[in-house]
Amino acid sequence: MGDPDSEDLEQREGLGQWEQAGGWQELTVDEAAAGERLDRWLSQALGEAVSRSRVQALIRAGAVRCGDAPVTEPKHKVAAGERYALEVPEAAPAEPLPEPIPLDILYEDRDLVVVNKPAGLVVHPAPGNWSGTLVNALLHHCGETLSGIGGVRRPGIVHRLDRDTSGVMVVAKTDLAHRALSEAFADHGRSGDLERAYDALVWGAPDRLSGTIDAPLGRHAQSRTLRAVVPEGRSDARHAVTRYQVKKRFGSDGRGGAFAALVECRLETGRTHQIRVHMAHIGHPLIGDQDYGRAFRTKVNRLPDEVRPTVAAFHRQALHARLLAFRHPVSGELMRFEAPPPADMKALTRALDIL
Incomplete structure (x- = not known):
């Protein structure tokens, strides 16, 4: 995912204040956070900007450091007064290529897009169908409005329809929307309004x-x-x-x-x-x-x-x-x-x- 929006970097109670430092985001551990796991503390500090699984991947990749030393263990316990720096790389281009495939858009905003999928359209690239899919079409349609799902600029597929089944589908455009919609579909509406x-x-x-x-x-x-x-x-x-x-x-x-x-x-x-x-x-x-x-x-x-x-x-x-x-x-x-x-x-x- 790209650099978090400024509104997501405002001070969060008990977590401190993010600061820019040469392309890195820096934060000092408050007393209230002492003893917390590094991945949990960072994901709380970032709020909804970056998912916890994404934070864990960044830690293991060496994108988090304390002072001059990288910290590569998500379970590492933070101490009060320690200053951590986090580099969140720009979303990498998606492997599927954008293709100008017509779409029947029922609704769209900054977080999601709802489409009426025609029969015959495969949802996601796979062996034998690397192009001509709904994902290819959405990459072309959404372009730069995709903020990156798990660090990759791509649409977030939260449910699928078979190739030869037509009808309504919702697709996430942001990491936050992808996580929330995935949870709703995994729950199958038992505790929500799906x-x-x-x-x-x-x-x-x-x-x-x-x-x-x-x-x-x-x-x-x-x-x-x-x-x-x-x-x-x-x-x-x-x-x-x-x-x-x-x-x-x-x-x-x-x-x-x-x-x-x-x-x-x-x-x-x-x-x-x-x-x-x-x-x-x-x-x-x-x-x-x-x-x-x-x-x-x-x-x-x-x-x-x-x-x-x-x-x-x-x-x-x-x-x-x-x-x-x-x-x-x-x-x-x-x-x-x-x-x-x-x-x-x-x-x-x-x-x-x-x-």
């Missing part, structure tokens, strides 16, 4: 109009990139809970059930492929899901001629992150964003309406 709602078009329809799927997820037996419902006691099992509500049923399967349904899913946990695996687990995989809905592809052949081409041509999971609500990490304001379904899901819904 709310996530997804619209899914599924094969068939659950017998009950609403319900809860509580089934742990782990590695798929045949593929390291896929997930599956696994026994609770397995070493890789992760607690996963999805609440669903049937919003609309389409047609009849000839056995008293619907041919397809529009289902709203709300997450109580945030596991990889959670909605897709859970809906398949209860016998209603997402239309178009090439990984978890393969056994249902032949159902397309039973559709009327005026419906079949649209459904057969839908080659991604029919999943859209429609709603995202959270507390702003700085102002505390409750933020709420909704994005209508994209054109392909609208077309799929219109075709199913014919049933």
Whole structure:
């Protein structure tokens, strides 16, 4: 992260006063801080300017000194009257390169940006997708307004959507926003105001109009990139809970059930492929899901001629992150964003309406 803002270097009770000294920030230990761990004392002194993990990394890198000697142990205990100097380097350029990829920006301020991600856009660079990602697009869009996440000038990804899932995402622009939003998403809204709602078009329809799927997820037996419902006691099992509500049923399967349904899913946990695996687990995989809905592809052949081409041509999971609500990490304001379904899901819904 770059040099902390002047407002973050004002005197903090019991910690002293930061002073500039040849590119270094210097601070004398007060009596009240004597015996404190160096990393804890420095992170408190810096306030929200630099995270504690970042302070620890700077200490180990030799960027903190007492007098003329570097101190490289974060657990080092400070003594009253000692004078420490800290050099926080400018944010290094991010490894991904900025790319002028169009973005649908729903909201933006100095701390965060909310986007409506289209299907087909990978969120983060990875092997096989080093360019053309949301991160590349945000690096170009945000530019110098990114203050550096963990010392690197980059957008802070706090949650993800699969490549072929569309919808609302929030991305942090500052270290403070990244930490606060990461904590909120890790808590899954249990003690806060985080709310996530997804619209899914599924094969068939659950017998009950609403319900809860509580089934742990782990590695798929045949593929390291896929997930599956696994026994609770397995070493890789992760607690996963999805609440669903049937919003609309389409047609009849000839056995008293619907041919397809529009289902709203709300997450109580945030596991990889959670909605897709859970809906398949209860016998209603997402239309178009090439990984978890393969056994249902032949159902397309039973559709009327005026419906079949649209459904057969839908080659991604029919999943859209429609709603995202959270507390702003700085102002505390409750933020709420909704994005209508994209054109392909609208077309799929219109075709199913014919049933």
